[in-house]
Amino acid sequence: MKCPNCGANISIRDEYCAWCGKVNEHSLRHIQILKRYQAATEATKNDLEKQTDVRVPIFMRLLVIALLIIGVVVCFVLMDTSWDRKYNRREAEAIKNAPVHTAELDRLLAAHDHTGFSRYMGSHYISVYGHVGNDRYPYKKYKQYVNVNDYYIYTISHIMDLYPYRSDSYDSEESTLEEAAQYINYFYDAYARAQKDEDLAQNSVVAEAIEDMELQMQAMTVRYLGVDRADAAGLKELTEAQRRYLIEESYRMLKAGGVS
């Protein structure tokens, strides 16, 4: 193009004429139009990017999903560990109150109140198996006794199921009797294990209590299962199968009104 002032050859991009120094009006308008188009182009480009870029909405959705998954996991952990937390709390409570509990348990043990001992242990959530290997665990000294007592209590509970045998019971009378016989076998297994335990000799109170429990077991079989007194005295010497046979046959005889 030519400079309107001096007629020299200049470019449309020259803001001033290099020859006469006059402002190039065409160039200024051209630059303004160029900037306007560039701005419009930039805005359109940004709009287009916003429309086409899915990274942000995807990120936001993934974030929400992650939070929801964390919520589900927290709920699951809370549910799954609720029993453990309850158990740990109970155990801590039992250890804290050990002086009171052991005093009462010692009294019940010495009195040979086997059901009372079981009730106290159960209702105060005391376990002899907590802190395995820790010699200072306050209830460890009752371990041999509790091992036998557990089966003594289960036996009582099962024999009670026969007195009276209720027709709406879940199990048949025969299977209830079989279970009772099975628990008597478990009792004598635990009794035999306790007798072999060297620690038992050092704890005469526990040893006497276990012996009393065995005598009560004999009397229980005589009174409620119809076992002959002499046979009951020899229950601990019998094999599991012999004991089972004796108990089941004696009870059938008792129910039939005969003498075993």
Add this chain to the structure above:
Amino acid sequence: MKKRFRPVLVLLDIFIVIFTIFLVIMIVVTVKVLNEPDYRYDPDNYTYTLQGGDYRSLANSFYLGSSEPVAEEKVTPELEPYAAVGGYYLHSFLLGIYETMPDEESAAAARQAMEDDRSRMGVYVPETDKIDKIFDTQ
């Protein structure tokens, strides 16, 4: 400007809806588990047990350690008659054992316990006759 259809976003939205429903269910279940009522302290529970003549369950619930029995100090006045019936049944059972042994001292203690149980039974005193018949006692 019309929004473009994005299958990825729709899929993620579906996931969000599913996980939200799942979380709500989990929260409801968790709250239920954490606040689970202890039926051992519900007298109605024991009324049905007693009506069914299931004395053994009463003895289990209050006296036998195999089933986390209700602690003696936690037996409320509402629960006391049921604990007493369970106790009477258990002490009758034990009395039979002591008489068979024989262990007079323990038998006397069992009889005393039965008397104590009877005095705490309230309207359920007639149950003692039924229990006496079961064990041929008194």
